[in-house]
Structures are given as structure tokens and as C-alpha cells.
Amino acid sequence: MSSSDPNKLISKADKLTKLSLTRWSADWKSATLLYEQAANGFRVSKDYEKAKLAFEKASKGQEMLASPWDAAKHMESAAALAKELRNWTEVIDFYRRASELYMQCDRPQPASDSLAKAARALEDALPDDAVQLYTDACVILEDDGKEQMAFDLYRAAASVYVKLEKFTDAATFLLRLGLAADKCNARNSQCKVYLSAIIVYLYAHDLKQAEKCYNDCSQIDAFLRSDQNRCASKLLSAYTEGDVEEIKRVAQSSTISNLDNVIIKLARKLPTGDVAELKEEAAKGEEEALDENDLT
Amino acid sequence: MTVIDILFRVDEICKKYDKYDPEKQREANAFLDDAFARLYSLVEADIEKALAVRFLFSYPFLFLFSFQTLIFQINYWNKMQKSDKVSTEKNRAAAVALSAEIRRIKARLMEEVPKLQKLAKKKVKGLSKEDHETRFDMVLALPDRIKAIPDGSTAAASESGGWGTSSSNKKIKFDSSEERFGSDFYQQTEESDQFRQEYEMRKMKQDEGLDVISEGLDTLKNIALDMNEEIDRQVPLMDEIETKVDKTTSDIRKNNVRLKKTITQIRSSRNFCIDIILLCIILGIAFYLYNALK
Numbered sequence: 001m002s003s004s005d006p007n008k009l010i011s012k013a014d015k016l017t018k019l020s021l022t023r024w025s026a027d028w029k030s031a032t033l034l035y036e037q038a039a040n041g042f043r044v045s046k047d048y049e050k051a052k053l054a055f056e057k058a059s060k061g062q063e064m065l066a067s068p069w070d071a072a073k074h075m076e077s078a079a080a081l082a083k084e085l086r087n088w089t090e091v092i093d094f095y096r097r098a099s100e101l102y103m104q105c106d107r108p109q110p111a112s113d114s115l116a117k118a119a120r121a122l123e124d125a126l127p128d129d130a131v132q133l134y135t136d137a138c139v140i141l142e143d144d145g146k147e148q149m150a151f152d153l154y155r156a157a158a159s160v161y162v163k164l165e166k167f168t169d170a171a172t173f174l175l176r177l178g179l180a181a182d183k184c185n186a187r188n189s190q191c192k193v194y195l196s197a198i199i200v201y202l203y204a205h206d207l208k209q210a211e212k213c214y215n216d217c218s219q220i221d222a223f224l225r226s227d228q229n230r231c232a233s234k235l236l237s238a239y240t241e242g243d244v245e246e247i248k249r250v251a252q253s254s255t256i257s258n259l260d261n262v263i264i265k266l267a268r269k270l271p272t273g274d275v276a277e278l279k280e281e282a283a284k285g286e287e288e289a290l291d292e293n294d295l296t
Numbered sequence: 297m298t299v300i301d302i303l304f305r306v307d308e309i310c311k312k313y314d315k316y317d318p319e320k321q322r323e324a325n326a327f328l329d330d331a332f333a334r335l336y337s338l339v340e341a342d343i344e345k346a347l348a349v350r351f352l353f354s355y356p357f358l359f360l361f362s363f364q365t366l367i368f369q370i371n372y373w374n375k376m377q378k379s380d381k382v383s384t385e386k387n388r389a390a391a392v393a394l395s396a397e398i399r400r401i402k403a404r405l406m407e408e409v410p411k412l413q414k415l416a417k418k419k420v421k422g423l424s425k426e427d428h429e430t431r432f433d434m435v436l437a438l439p440d441r442i443k444a445i446p447d448g449s450t451a452a453a454s455e456s457g458g459w460g461t462s463s464s465n466k467k468i469k470f471d472s473s474e475e476r477f478g479s480d481f482y483q484q485t486e487e488s489d490q491f492r493q494e495y496e497m498r499k500m501k502q503d504e505g506l507d508v509i510s511e512g513l514d515t516l517k518n519i520a521l522d523m524n525e526e527i528d529r530q531v532p533l534m535d536e537i538e539t540k541v542d543k544t545t546s547d548i549r550k551n552n553v554r555l556k557k558t559i560t561q562i563r564s565s566r567n568f569c570i571d572i573i574l575l576c577i578i579l580g581i582a583f584y585l586y587n588a589l590k
Contacts, residue, residue, distance in 0.1 A: 148529040185528075188518075188525060189525055254511050254518075255514070257515075
């Protein structure tokens with residue numbers, strides 16, 4: 001049966017499912033079987049469009065047969081083929097459908113996995129959608145209480161934001177990662193994430209925000225006692241001093257080299273802009289405060 | 297009677313009859329008449345003693361030699377100031393004490409010198425004019441000789457001619473000891489300078505090595521912490537796997553039991569016997585029919 005032309009199989013299966021005068025109820029079982037065979041045949045012959053179609057139909061058949069797991073699996077295959085065809089909207093649709101089916105099976109992990117796969121596929125083409133998908137995947141995992149799996153997803157989402165140059169969003173994501181790490185008692189990841197957030201703020205040339213972030217993070221005991229804390233304080237003091245050499249030296253240190261690749265690239269590019277001007281700003285702020293005091 | 301005994305006896309006898317020795321009497325008389333000569337001979341004896349003491353300290357084993365060789369050695373040793381210094385470094389405390397002793401003797405001798413000078417000026421009968429002048433010269437030479445007695449402070453100065461730094465009053469001991477530290481100290485820093493340099497170089501190299509090690513350790517620490525977190529992540533997954541596998545094994549066991557029951561039911565021995573009996577009956581009937589037809 002499998003050696004016969006997949007097209008014929010498809011037409012046969014269609015006939016089985018189509019309701020007409022002679023057929024009162026569709027025979028999904030055999031139809032699904034035929035659809036699967038046809039899809040495999042198409043995939044082997046690299047006819048992606050038809051294979052995708054066949055997988056869709058097979059998935060529908062499985063749904064009818066009340067096995068969402070198999071349905072979801074077929075949906076995923078269909079989505080992978082759609083990725084080959086670079087049909088991004090379809091990719092999104094298929095992966096979402098698959099994740100929903102997985103949730104029906106009460107299996108949140110594969111659900112988030114499929115969303116993550118979708119996001120990864122879309123990183124280059126539609127980054128905003130990719131980020132959205134990452135967020136949804138993380139939400140699923142967090143609901144399930146499996147934050148540890150979410151680390152990678154958060155990291156990937158943050159790197160996408162950095163690529164888009166949306167630094168505040170990236171930093172926010174990193175802080176959410178920190179929160180997840182805190183829940184899992186993953187001290188090292190937490191501290192690394194906080195340091196990365198500070199670096200991102202500094203790269204965005206936002207010293208005040210960076211300092212605020214640093215103050216917030218210092219509230220956390222684990223961060224306060226870590227190497228990353230020392231590195232962050234060195235970096236911030238170098239910035240307030242306006243010492244470019246010191247900044248470069250800290251950026252070369254091993255603590256920063258242990259962070260994510262994207263963050264390392266940012267750190268190496270520090271300092272952006274004019275550090276002296278930052279120093280002046282800070283000094284001016286202090287002077288103004290003094291003047292006020294004098295007046296009173 | 298041994299030779300030693302004879303020698304001692306002879307010495308005793310000579311001493312007893314010294315007063316009859318004409319040469320010695322002459323000398324003694326000469327000295328008695330001449331206060332200068334007497335004083336001078338005393339001063340000389342003291343100088344020699346000081347030198348000998350100094351020398352004795354450096355080379356204690358030479359104490360056994362005769363007086364002549366002693367003098368010769370003293371003169372030789374006066375030229376060998378440098379080597380003396382090395383040996384004195386070994387027993388510094390004793391050297392300090394001895395030097396103090398020598399300085400005391402020197403001070404006393406210096407006091408005697410003006411007296412000698414006065415006596416030299418006086419006219420003594422029985423002495424020629426040349427002798428008189430030589431006496432004066434000898435007195436003048438005395439202070440030099442006294443000062444030349446090394447007591448630890450004149451070592452560096454003796455190279456330049458024996459005067460040098462000992463111009464200050466020898467009675468005040470502080471100055472000379474400071475000078476002595478000054479000269480010794482300087483020599484030491486030349487050696488220790490090199491040593492210090494080497495030490496600094498080695499320390500720098502060690503620092504570099506330690507830096508490399510610390511970086512490596514940092515990386516190791518990071519890797520270890522990441523591994524730790526990864527394993528922590530795997531723990532709940534393993535728990536899930538465990539429960540699922542447990543459930544599966546219990547399912548399989550249940551199924552096995554049921555299967556076994558069904559099979560035994562099908563292949564029970566009772567059925568088997570019934571099958572055989574029936575088979576025999578059929579064969580019997582067939583045989584009977586065959587016989588009947590034949």
C-alpha cells in the first residue's frame with residue numbers, strides 16, 4: 001500500500017471522508033491511515049506543499065478519532081514543512097494549534113516546546129511575533145511550575161530584543177529570568193542575569209537606570225554576596241569616574257566572560273557614547289542639590 | 297730527670313742570678329736612669345700586646361708559635377685587613393668586646409704619649425745628639441702606631457693610609473661604632489641589592505602564574521555551577537520518568553498474569569486428555585470401518 005502513489009492515496013482517503021448520499025458517516029480511521037501514508041510519501045519525494053496538506057488532514061483525522069496527541073504530532077510535522085516553505089503565518093498557526101492540542105493532552109511541556117520551536121523559526125523573519133511566542137511558552141511553563149525550563153526561553157527572548165535594540169525590554173526579560181531563577185534557587189544564574197541586565201542598561205547609555213537596577217538587585221541577598229555583584233559595582237564606579245580604561249578592563253574580566261554570548265558582545269562594546277558627559281551630568285545633579293541647600 | 301725539668305730548673309737558676317748578668321744589668325740600669333726609655337719600652341710593649349690580642353682573636357691557634365713568628369704574623373696580618381673582616385663577622389659579639397678592650401688600651405697609651413714627649417725633650421746624660429733626635433722621632437711616630445692598631449673602626453681607613461675616619465676622639469665610643477656600621481652596612485647593600493632584584497623578578501613571575509591560575513579557576517567555577525544547575529533541572533524530570541515507568545511496569549505485570557491465566561485455561565491438561573481420548577476413539581472407529589470394508 002505504501003508503495004503506491006501518494007496522490008492516489010490522498011484521493012482515496014478524501015473519498016472516504018467526504019460525506020455524500022452513499023456515505024453517511026466518514027470513515028476516519030482508514031482515512032487517517034491513508035493520509036499518514038500519503039504524507040510520508042510526499043515527504044520522501046520532497047513535495048512539501050502536498051505533504052503539508054496531507055499532514056493537516058491526518059491531524060484532523062486524529063482529532064476526530066479523539067487522540068489529540070497524534071493530532072498534535074501531525075500538526076508539528078506540518079508546521080516543520082511549512083517552515084521549509086517559509087510560510088511564516090502558517091508556521092505560527094500550525095505550531096499554536098499543536099500546542100493547544102498538547103495542552104488538551106495535559107502535557108504543558110510539549111506545548112511550550114512547540115511554541116519555542118515556532119519562535120526559533122521566526123527569530124529572523126518576524127522577531128516581534130517570535131518574542132510573543134517565547135513569552136507564551138514561558139507562561140505555560142510557569143503555570144506548570146517548571147520555571148527551570150523557562151531559563152533558555154527567557155534568554156533567547158532577551159537576545160532577540162537586544163538584536164532589535166529594544167534594551168529596556170531586554171532588561172525586563174532578564175529580570176523576569178532572575179525571578180524564575182530565584183524561585184528555583186538557581187543562585188548562579190540569578191546573579192549572572194542581574195549583571196547582564198545592568199550591562200544592557202549601560203549599553204543603552206542609561207546610567208541612572210543601571211544604577212537603579214543595581215540598587216534593586218542589591219536588595220537580594222544572593223546577589224549581594226556574589227562575584228557578579230563585585231563586578232557590577234566596579235563597572236558602575238568606573239562609569240561614574242569616567243574611566244574608560246577601567247571599564248574596558250572590567251569588561252575583559254572573567255566574570256563577564258561567563259555570561260551569555262550576546263551580553264559579552266555588548267560588554268566588549270562598552271563604553272558607548274561619552275562617559276565624561278555622563279560624569280558631568282552626575283556632577284551637575286549633585287551641584288544643584290547643593291545650591292538648593294545653600295538657598296535654604 | 298726529663299728535659300722539661302732540666303729546662304725549668306735552668307730558667308729558675310738564671311732568674312735567681314739575673315742580677316749577676318752584666319748585659320741585663322746594663323739594660324736595667326739604662327732604663328732606671330732614663331725614665332723616657334723606660335716609659336717608651338712600656339708603651340711599645342702595650343702596643344705589641346694590643347696587636348697580639350687582636351691577632352690572637354682572629355687566629356687563636358697561632359698562640360702556640362714563638363714571639364718572632366708572632367711579630368711577623370702581626371705585620372703580615374696588618375696588610376690583610378679585608379680577610380680579617382670576614383672572620384670577624386662570624387663572631388661579631390666577641391669582636392665588639394675585644395675591640396672595646398683594644399680601644400681602652402689605645403686611649404691609655406695616647407695619654408702616655410705627651411708624657412713621653414716631655415721626657416724626650418729633657419736632656420739625658422750619656423746619650424748622643426742623634427740618639428736624642430731619634431727619640432723625638434720615635435715619640436712622634438708613636439701616636440701613628442697607636443692609632444694604627446685596628447679595633448674595627450680603622451679597617452676601611454687603613455686602605456687609604458691609616459688615618460681617615462678615626463680623627464674623632466677615640467674615647468667617645470658612639471661615633472666609631474656608628475662608623476663601623478656605616479662602612480659595613482654599605483658593603484652589605486651591594487650584595488642584598490642584587491638579591492632584592494632577583495626576589496622582585498621572581499615575585500613578578502609568580503604573580504603572572506597566579507593570575508593565569510585564577511582565571512582558569514574562575515572558568516572552572518562557572519562551569520561547575522552551570523553543571524549544578526543543569527542537574528537540578530533534570531531532577532523533576534527524573535522523578536516524572538520514575539513514576540511513569542513504575543506505572544508501566546505494574547501494568548505489564550497485570551497483563552502478564554491475565555495472559556497466563558488465559559493460556560492455562562486454553563491449554564489445561566483436562567482438555568488435553570479429552571482431546572487424546574477423542575482422537576483414540578476416532579482412530580478406533582476408522583480402524584473398525586477399515587476392517588469391515590476389507
